[in-house]
Amino acid sequence: MADNSSICVSINGKDHPVLCGICEAPVSFVGATNGKTRDAGCTQCANVADILAVLAMAAEYTKDEEMLHLSQMAQGVPKTLNAMRVDGRTTHDQVYRFIVDLKA
């Protein structure tokens, strides 16, 4: 899995590919290096941002996803009870430009 063209984030010691939040295709670097930073993203969707911004958005998605997972895991709590909890939501209420394939 040493593919330099795809962008991964390391979560709990495991690499997960960063995907386009629109079409879910793996994102890659776009264009040439311009000094210290580079753009990355999905050219098909014109969903391109600075690599640092891409990673920040992917990290935000990961945090939210993990929180949702915890909510979904809330052992055997009836849905009605769950729905009354402030943070009991089990789906994203926000669209992320960049997501992470946590199952990969």
Ligand SMILES: [Zn+2]
């Ligand atoms: Zn895309």
